[in-house]
Amino acid sequence: MNQQEIINKKKRDSSNSNGDSNSNDNDIEEEDESSEFRKYFKRQDFLKKRFEKENTSKHDKDTDNDNNGNGDGDDSNDNDDDTQHHNQEKLSLINDQYRMILQNHKKSSSKNQISMAHWVEKEKKFNVTLRKGKYFESMGHQVGSNLYIFIEEALFLQDLGTLELYMNQVPLSIQEAFKLLEVCELPLYKYIAYSYLKKMGYHIIRYKSINENTTNKNNSNNSNAMSKYLDNFNFKLLNNNDPWYKSISTKTFNNSDSSNSNSNSNQNNDSIISRAYHPEIIEFNDIRIEKLKERNLNTTTVVYLDRHQYPQYSRPIIDNQTVGYSFDRIERFIRSNKNINDKYNIIDPSEKKEVNNNNNDNINPNKKYKKSIVYLPEEINSNSTFTSVARKLQIFNTQSLLKDTRYQSRSIHDQQYRIDYNIYKPGGGFKKSNPGPPDMRVTISRFEDPVPSLSVISRLTQESGNSIPIEFCTVNQKDVAFLQFKENLFV
Amino acid sequence: MQDIADTTNTPIDIFIVNNECLVWDEQDIFKIRTQLKLIGTLIGSLEDLKNLSTLNSIPFYLSPYEVRLGLDKGWFRIIDESKSYPIPTKESLNTFVSKRDDRIKQQIQQNSIERLKKQQEFQNEDKQKEQKEKKLKKLQLKKQKQEELNSNSSNNNISDKDKEEEQEEIKQDSNDNNNNKKQKTTHVEYINYNIPIYTSTREAIENEPESKEWRDQREKKVINSNEYYFPNNEVEKIKYKVFRDLYEKGYCLTSGLKFGGTFLAYKGDPFLYHAAYIVIIKQYDQEFQSLELIKSARLAVNVNKNILFASIDPTTNDAYYIIAEWKGVT
Known part of the structure; x- marks a missing residue:
């Protein structure tokens, strides 16, 4: 029997080495269910026994089986009678295997390995009354002296045959327990994703929302992780002791006129309207279209952004004294050369004030936009804004696009996307009582659901914190796919 | 296609959980997969490969397309079991527990019998091996001694002693066997048994007929094909x-x-x-x-x-x- 296997292996190897393009196909195609069957029954020696019983010519059969594994769909078109016959036999064989697998569903464990849990109607959880085995080292949560498990944990353990579930002092069948998913309002696809990850060995804990204790710990870890992350690059994060640190500070502006208390003198800057402070993403709702009647009585339509709708933005304020270089000089220089002014569309701040005052009474968007201070020359990079450049430099703290609170608040499918689980990598060292920050978080959705919008992504990333990635998990039937969105700062 | 026609008479029961449809019966799943050619997926774990995520067993999970097709063709009947579970009466509970105990006792007896058989076989093998080794060693010793004796001009008395020793040892062996038998009889009350977990409710009722009382009490609504969301x-x-x-x-x-x-x-x-x-x-x-x-x-x-x-x-x-x-x- 060993000889046969060796022959098969050789054939597979040779077929892989022959066609480079085909070898890729094989890798992908091997994931088919039938190939899983083949692996399983090879282990079980089921295939061989059947071949011995029914056929004298084993070798032909085995080779056919392998051809099937290579999966050239075109071969099936060249149907001879023989191949059809073979296919039918193969199908009946595989069907038998399928039936075997169905029959192999029974679960039982010895008395010494099986745990017990009772349904608690109030909590909609199971209370573990008898603990056996290692599973509860990483599963369940303690409330007082009671150990509770959620429905997905209960179903998972029951499916493994290591936990007996009781309802009204009577054991539940798996079918009855599944219906409790409806009681707990947990969709089936989330359970499928959960059990998949669990079977891969990950430790999974239900995610608790921000309000609870865990976030404080996470924040401190975030900053550490962030500084570590930045050490790998040429950027320099300023320490508190660094003299430069005092000279550069950031100021956050609110969209409303009531600006932060940081500096009263700069309050007027809030009214500066330029490309630098445009929101980086313009949504349709932000855009105002007005028809203006000018003096000539020609109506012109003006498309503009309402200033009051601007999101928060931040820019650095540099203290002249500590830096030892006066920025006034630059301003003076700019003022003296009108060419530069025209080229970069710079206006005098004093002019701007007047504009602002006028605007308070009558909104004249036309004026607003023609005269704006633009710190970023249009020709340098048309796509970047002041905040985006600052964010790339990472010298001072700026708002990330993904942290923008305004986009987080706007969500079309608010209920659909939320963080479901904290996930810890497999292996030892995991403590249920003190798990620490998770390796990743996961949000689970169906394949049919709409793609998460940018606002959803930004809201979830903000919620999760900087250092912990969020995996968007998509479930279709049994297939589970993972996606991760990152803001790329270095493109 | 003829096979499909046969199935139209009795629709297959599929069970709805959170708008998703699951099939729990082994025969039904086989029929759906092989005759109706609806692929679906199995999501339960296999008995002997519980931690494998690629190969699975009952329950069988139908996609909404497959459910709708089956409804339109009249192959399926969606059943919505109630979320409330009836509370068994004290009497039925008592009978259930006692019957369960009986079953466990049976299992223990069977297990112990099997265990005994295996132990005996195993020990017999061991004994035979030991005896063979002993004999071999003795033979070697004898040869050595004989060689020594031969070299030192032989004495017959010693060889007689050897024989006596052998006889004694054989007696001891037989005594050991008797002792072992006594020990085995004390081992019979070694208690370990398997607790089964049944996948489908039908299977549970078949194996534990007493549970039929409350398990069948659960309300089962048939959902019309119009009411299915997809x-x-x-x-x-x-x-x-x-x-x-x-x-x-x-x-x-x-x-x-x-x-x-x-x-x-x-x-x-x-x-x-x-x-x-x-x-x-x-x-x-x-x-x-x-x-x-x-x-x-x-x-x-x-x-x-x-x-x-x-x-x-x-x-x-x-x-x-x-x-x-x-x-x-x-």
Whole structure:
């Protein structure tokens, strides 16, 4: 029997080495269910026994089986009678295997390995009354002296045959327990994703929302992780002791006129309207279209952004004294050369004030936009804004696009996307009582659901914190796919 | 197709949980998979490979397309079990517990008998081995001694002593055997038994007939095919129509998540063939860019498949298909 296997292996190897393009196909195609069957029954020696019983010519059969594994769909078109016959036999064989697998569903464990849990109607959880085995080292949560498990944990353990579930002092069948998913309002696809990850060995804990204790710990870890992350690059994060640190500070502006208390003198800057402070993403709702009647009585339509709708933005304020270089000089220089002014569309701040005052009474968007201070020359990079450049430099703290609170608040499918689980990598060292920050978080959705919008992504990333990635998990039937969105700062 | 006709008389019961449909009966699943050619997926764990995520067993999870098709064809009947579980009376509980104990006792007895047999076999083997080794050693010793004696001019007395020793040892062996038998009888009360967990409710009732009282008490509503939520909107309707059309043309269909399509279409049973097409469904008047075409065709050629764009003409209700076949690029 060993000889046969060796022959098969050789054939597979040779077929892989022959066609480079085909070898890729094989890798992908091997994931088919039938190939899983083949692996399983090879282990079980089921295939061989059947071949011995029914056929004298084993070798032909085995080779056919392998051809099937290579999966050239075109071969099936060249149907001879023989191949059809073979296919039918193969199908009946595989069907038998399928039936075997169905029959192999029974679960039982010895008395010494099986745990017990009772349904608690109030909590909609199971209370573990008898603990056996290692599973509860990483599963369940303690409330007082009671150990509770959620429905997905209960179903998972029951499916493994290591936990007996009781309802009204009577054991539940798996079918009855599944219906409790409806009681707990947990969709089936989330359970499928959960059990998949669990079977891969990950430790999974239900995610608790921000309000609870865990976030404080996470924040401190975030900053550490962030500084570590930045050490790998040429950027320099300023320490508190660094003299430069005092000279550069950031100021956050609110969209409303009531600006932060940081500096009263700069309050007027809030009214500066330029490309630098445009929101980086313009949504349709932000855009105002007005028809203006000018003096000539020609109506012109003006498309503009309402200033009051601007999101928060931040820019650095540099203290002249500590830096030892006066920025006034630059301003003076700019003022003296009108060419530069025209080229970069710079206006005098004093002019701007007047504009602002006028605007308070009558909104004249036309004026607003023609005269704006633009710190970023249009020709340098048309796509970047002041905040985006600052964010790339990472010298001072700026708002990330993904942290923008305004986009987080706007969500079309608010209920659909939320963080479901904290996930810890497999292996030892995991403590249920003190798990620490998770390796990743996961949000689970169906394949049919709409793609998460940018606002959803930004809201979830903000919620999760900087250092912990969020995996968007998509479930279709049994297939589970993972996606991760990152803001790329270095493109 | 004849087989399908047979099944129409008695619809298969499928159970709804959170709008998803599961099948729990072994025979039903086999029928759906092999005769109706609806692929579905198994999501329970296998008995001997519990931690394997690739190969699974009961329950069987039907996609909404398959459920709708089965409802339209009259193969399925959706059953909604009630979320409240009836409380068994004290009497029935007592009988259940006592019967369960009986079953456990039976199991223990059986186990102990089997265990005894195995132990005996095992010990016998061991004994035989030990005895053989002993004999071998003795023979070697004898030879050595004899050689020594021969060299030191022989004495007969010693050889007699050897014989006596042998006899004694044989007696001891027989005594050991007797002792072991006594020990085994004390080991019979070694208690360990298996607690079964039943997958389907029907299986539970078959194995524990006493539980029928409350398990059957649960209300079971039959859900009309109109009440099933799918297809919910226009896009889903188009998808379902294409699904049904391809199914009736003899293709087997599974989900296309792996290859970026709505479905994967197989020319025969997926056990035998690999998917021939990645089906991408568009609305009839939907525009899309050449980039998308290239993307999907390029992906398909890498996995030895073709792209099949499908849509339904809203006026005639006919399905139309376009195959995009990648021929290469400079």
